[in-house]
Amino acid sequence: MTGMARETPAGDLRLANLTRRFGALSAVDDLSLTVGQGSFFALLGASGCGKTTTLRMIAGLEEPTSGRVLLGDRDITALRPYRRPVNTVFQSYALFPHLSVFENVAFGLRRRGIRPVDGEVTRMLSLVQLDGYGSRRPAQLSGGEQQRVALARALVNRPQVLLLDEPLGALDLTLRRRMQVELKRIQTEVGVTFVHVTHDQEEAITMADTVAVMNAGRIEQQGAPADIYEFPATAFVANFLGQSNLLAGEAAGVSGGDVVVTAQGARFSVPVGRARAERGPVQLGVRPEKLRLVGSADQVPQGHQHVTGVVTDASYLGVSTQYLLRTGWGAELSVFVANSGTSTPVPVGSTAAACWDPRHAFLLSASS
């Protein structure tokens, strides 16, 4: 193939101080990040935080107010969208209604003067499991099929970077899971850099090599999914990616490899390696599944820390049961107890203690 995708060596995608303002609103605010070549990068964030705007600037459909977009050593900030080796799977699919599925997929190849296209298109259609759909119109396809056409239409060009804007948002859970596996397989197979925007945190965690959590136009944290999940950088991330119990407290410095924290009159400690602040107002965080529920403070295992309270709610979630524990000072902790069959249900209204291993806690600066 002689497309432009192959002419220039691919490289990392870098966004440098990228900013896009709409009037007074900074949809994307001084955003810098690097996406490694061939990696699967997930951009996660609440609605309206600037994900689509970021993708549009990478694709060239939106002009940055300031900042640069670089691909390898090449500055592509000023490049028109049709000259960028970047393709997009749009949230709305944006399939051409007047063209057949085959022609939709062949569109990019034809515009670049690549001929013949039959082999490539047919191969791509079978990759997304749409063999024999070539002559249909987009209107004659189900939502999931349209989504796969949109994917094939972008992928067939073998771009250096593929942008996916919530491409699975409209699909039912089963199809979404299947497409996730499919996407991941395709990504590994073709080795294209994927930048994937999603609302679905589970999707981001399972598929991506790197996850970035975005908030109000900025990246709050990026890293490997497990790293972000186990040690979030801010309260926003701690609650956006999974749930967290956060206790407000005061850190009083390091003592013997641990940061000592006083919260609501009790003393807790967190290993230095899991603390983002050592002094001043902090938030002590523990994931609900890292908490264990015991009947009373005497039953807390050696080395664990705990808070006591009253169980106010128990909801059965299938794989686990979620308990809500109201502490003496009014905070509410969420505790997941796996339904492994070995634990006895804790009745609502009884007092209990939630305990955890300090190595599973994390400490955030309260200002974040």
Add this chain to the structure above:
Amino acid sequence: MTRLARHRLLPYLLLLPGTAWLLLFFGVPLAQLAAASLYDPTGSLSTGYAMTWALGNYPDVVQAYWPQLSRSFGYAGLALALALLLGYPLAYAIARKAGRWKNLLLVCVVAPMFTSFLVRTLAWKTILSDSGALVGLLRDVHLLAPDGRLLATPFAVVLGLTYNFLPFLVLPLYASLERLDHRLLEAASDLYASPVQAFRRVTLPLSRPGLVAGTLLFFIPASGDYVNAELLGTPNEYMIGNVIDSAFLVRLDYPQGAALSFLLMAVILAVVFGCLRRAGTEEVW
């Protein structure tokens, strides 16, 4: 009567007034016209016409009025080409670039329709007249010879046709361009289509329904028109409409007028079906 029967009958009942109206005021005159086109051409209104199934009327009128026939379609075609050149960018700009001026501009397109067709054409007669400012200016800058004229030329007739029927082309075009999803153009540009290619591969095909409708709405009245040739041209620019007009109202040659009317209708129908067939095979959704 059962409910079901009533439901079956309802559509026909609703159709009844329209059908009756059409039969009475279109079907009957049309049949009368068809009959008249086959009358013995030697008859006259005063002596009466004899029905002789004179099919020869058709080749006769083609032979006699070939110049006017071909001029009709030639002028209408030229005017259509001009109108497309003017109208497509206009419709495009109103639909996609005008923003909040959209409605105002649409009103401007339709505004001339508020005055009578005749008055508008007469206004052009004044504008193009030999003593008018336009001709004076063109003569001064030597774009027109000192004795050159605009009025009473094919140019004036084609201009008049273009002007008078332009809104019929612009409105349907506007409607289909307005409906065009701009995200499709972004997708095209994302898929390596330059602006020109995006226009040719996405905008143009998706505006084809409006293009076909506008072309028909323009071409049908333009090719049958006689007012523009009458007011802005001379007998040298007369179109088939003028011949039919005079056949019925001046020369009182009914068989000839009727045969010409039918001929015009046949050609237009052929053009319409040709257009729609083509649009159909290119599958406008």
